[in-house]
Amino acid sequence: MSSILIKNGRVIDPCNNIDAVMDILVKDNKIDRVEKSITDSADKVIDAKDKWVMPGLIDLHVHFREPGYENKETIATGSRAAAAGGFTTVCTMPNTYPVTDNAVLIEYALSPKRNAVINILPIGAITKGQQGEELADIGTMAAAGACAISEDGKSVDDPSLMKNAMRYSKMFDLPVFDHCEEIRLAKGSMNAGDRASMLGLKGIGNDSEELIVARDIILAGATGCRLHLCHMSTRGSVQLIKEGKAKGVNVTAETAPHYFTLCDEDITDYDANFKMNPPLRSCEDREAIRQALKDNIIEVIATDHAPHHIDDKNCEFEKAANGITGLETSFALSYTELVEKGWLTPAQLVEKMSFNPARILGSDKGRLSVGSAADITIADPNEEYIIDVNKMVSKAKNMPYNGRKVRGKVLYTICGGNVIVENGELTKEYR
Amino acid sequence: MYKRKDLLGLRELSADEIMTILNTAKEMKAKIDDPALRDKSLEKSSIVTLFYENSTRTKMSFMLAGEYQGAIVKDLGVATSSVSKGESLIDTGVTLDQMGTNVMIIRHQLTGAAHILAKNVKASVINAGDGSNEHPTQALLDLYTILERKGGFEGLKVVILGDISHSRVARSNAFGLTKLGARVTLAGPSTLVSNSMKSLGVQVSTDIPSAIRDADVVMGLRIQFERQRNMPFPNLREYSSLFGVDAHMLKYAKKDVLVMHPGPVNRGVELSTDVIDGKNSVITVQVKNGVAVRMAILKLLTENNSRQ
The missing domain is CATH 3.40.50.1370 (Aspartate/ornithine carbamoyltransferase)
Structure with missing residues (x-):
């Protein structure tokens, strides 16, 4: 078996409380040693001087569109985009066509035929067809390898059905990934406020998110389920999560890079690459999200990578599909917006992009412990570059960051000991 | 001065641009009552109305404003067009553009529709109402x-x-x-x-x-x-x-x-x-002033746009 020696990198491994210049030896696809100085010979030596060496990044929230919308993205293309962004594990949302609501479709996502280059952990739907009427096959999906359940794209409208889903999934120790949106308050296409008034677009208030955050924290308290709140975007949600945690509810939360990078004032034209759900909120909300990351009220950064075909975006703003791509920009935006600006320490960033997601999944990933799978990401925090949408690996190009200057470049993505990305490019074998 | 290709909203116009339109409308108003004053200044221009929402006065007012100046004016019956077969707004616009249309006048139920049309065609686009945005x-x-x-x-x-x-x-x-x-x-x-x-x-x-x-x-x-x-x-x-x-x-x-x-x-x-x-x-x-103002806008836009 081949071996890899990573020399002189700044190893940041919050799980083991390490932030120091170390060497890492990978052997037999596992982490063999992590020491101050390793002089063994290896098949491949990577000089990581002045680079960050992190446990492989984990994204709890991506849409790979397969089956059903392969013109937007597939598991093959999405997993390559993920690798390019430094991710070694992603959780795929079930709003495919047909909806991933049974064990066969979980197995489909996990099949080697999907040609993924990193770890894919499929999420099952909460209700059959995401119709909000009856529970999906939660138990058999868990047995087939589902990592969580989610109705992402909408909320389960009926609170009694949601409560049952929480009770039932608890039996299988599956977390519930919760999309929070009271749809009857969300009949708009951007955040309600001055900018929506300026542009003549109907607004969506913070209340539509917060109403369901409040409801589901209460239900999680009542059922004891592991509730994970997806793509949090408002200051009110932050307050509710804080209160929920204080009461001892088993609740965790994620936000996406766009909610701490952009705000509704960035929407100047009717460019649908700025349209997502929940919408870009006010500057005050963005500030609250940054503070919540710092205070660890929000413990995860997830991308909500939502690839769309150009035809779904190059149209009337109100008609355009929701969502933006995120896998290939997440690390750089998080580093630039959060670490450089002093909101997070490097270790806290790695915690939110790797260790915390692993904990929420109940997985032993997200760490550089001896004996664990060699999922390792190496990035240069100092490299400055301009985001170029045409250089993205993802099939989709729908992102609002084209031309934006960032710092922090992923150079190596090693998954299970295989070098998927080298010097910032997919290696030939995995292209 | 009014030098824009399109008229999409008043949000982006300057006071000067607005006054240019209003002053031009003043010259136009007499032509409504007195056909002898009308000229054929727009006879080389073609105008198409695309109304995705119903209208009496706006559409008729635009059509007459064009015809009083000698333009070729056509209405795309949206309900009976390829739009009902699911053609996208951009594709419909590009199709009309290829036919040599000089001005497209659009009313649409979605905000920003006129803006996306304008970005995709060489013709001048006039917003005749988009969603809850502008008219x-x-x-x-x-x-x-x-x-x-x-x-x-x-x-x-x-x-x-x-x-x-x-x-x-x-x-x-x-x-x-x-x-x-x-x-x-x-x-x-x-x-x-x-x-x-x-x-x-x-x-x-x-x-x-x-x-x-x-x-x-x-x-x-x-x-x-x-x-x-x-x-x-x-x-x-x-x-x-x-x-x-x-x-x-x-x-x-x-x-x-x-x-x-x-x-x-x-x-x-x-x-x-x-x-x-x-x-x-x-x-x-x-209502009468509406015709005068629309005559003025058609005149100003067709002067600006040589479809290059």
Whole structure:
């Protein structure tokens, strides 16, 4: 078996409380040693001087569109985009066509035929067809390898059905990934406020998110389920999560890079690459999200990578599909917006992009412990570059960051000991 | 000067550009009543109307404004076109563009529709109403009417009443009037007038008598039943008694107040019949001025656009 020696990198491994210049030896696809100085010979030596060496990044929230919308993205293309962004594990949302609501479709996502280059952990739907009427096959999906359940794209409208889903999934120790949106308050296409008034677009208030955050924290308290709140975007949600945690509810939360990078004032034209759900909120909300990351009220950064075909975006703003791509920009935006600006320490960033997601999944990933799978990401925090949408690996190009200057470049993505990305490019074998 | 390819809204126009249009409209107005004054200045131009929403006065007004200047004017019957087969707005626009259309006039139920059309065609695009965003030619004809009757805008108190939240007319007027120095108040029930409209530089009020006090212009807006999901007020009787303007309510305004309405009117709801047909009303004048303003816009845009 081949071996890899990573020399002189700044190893940041919050799980083991390490932030120091170390060497890492990978052997037999596992982490063999992590020491101050390793002089063994290896098949491949990577000089990581002045680079960050992190446990492989984990994204709890991506849409790979397969089956059903392969013109937007597939598991093959999405997993390559993920690798390019430094991710070694992603959780795929079930709003495919047909909806991933049974064990066969979980197995489909996990099949080697999907040609993924990193770890894919499929999420099952909460209700059959995401119709909000009856529970999906939660138990058999868990047995087939589902990592969580989610109705992402909408909320389960009926609170009694949601409560049952929480009770039932608890039996299988599956977390519930919760999309929070009271749809009857969300009949708009951007955040309600001055900018929506300026542009003549109907607004969506913070209340539509917060109403369901409040409801589901209460239900999680009542059922004891592991509730994970997806793509949090408002200051009110932050307050509710804080209160929920204080009461001892088993609740965790994620936000996406766009909610701490952009705000509704960035929407100047009717460019649908700025349209997502929940919408870009006010500057005050963005500030609250940054503070919540710092205070660890929000413990995860997830991308909500939502690839769309150009035809779904190059149209009337109100008609355009929701969502933006995120896998290939997440690390750089998080580093630039959060670490450089002093909101997070490097270790806290790695915690939110790797260790915390692993904990929420109940997985032993997200760490550089001896004996664990060699999922390792190496990035240069100092490299400055301009985001170029045409250089993205993802099939989709729908992102609002084209031309934006960032710092922090992923150079190596090693998954299970295989070098998927080298010097910032997919290696030939995995292209 | 007006040097733009398109007319998408008043939000992006300068006061100077607006005045250019209004001054050009003044030259046009006589041509409506006297055919002898009409020329064939647009005979080399073709104009297509694309109305994804219904319209009487705006569409007819545009078509006549084109024909009075000798242009070729065609209407794409949206309901009977390929749009009903699912053709996208951009594809429809590109198709018409290839046929040599000089001006496309679009009305659409979605905000920003005119903007995305304009980005994708060489023809000049005129926004004849997009979603709840703007209806620039309506506001321009309102401005023209005010200018004609009041001689200017500086310091005028203009009150716009009714279904503000769904109204592209209110928004375009707010943009235009504030740029020209008028003071604008948007008034109606709190469910139809949002406080965030203040960011447009206007006052917001739910108290109709105090909003109307000393007004120079009172503009009523139609309650747009077709855009309501939940009724924002209990019933029409309550609405007209609390928020409608009748002759008694109008006494709060200045004696020479102009009463305006973009039409179509729900008689007895936002304005009472005696106010609609009363001596202060310029509602029918607005319609004629609409043709003049649209003639002016077509002239200015076709002068600018050689389709290169």
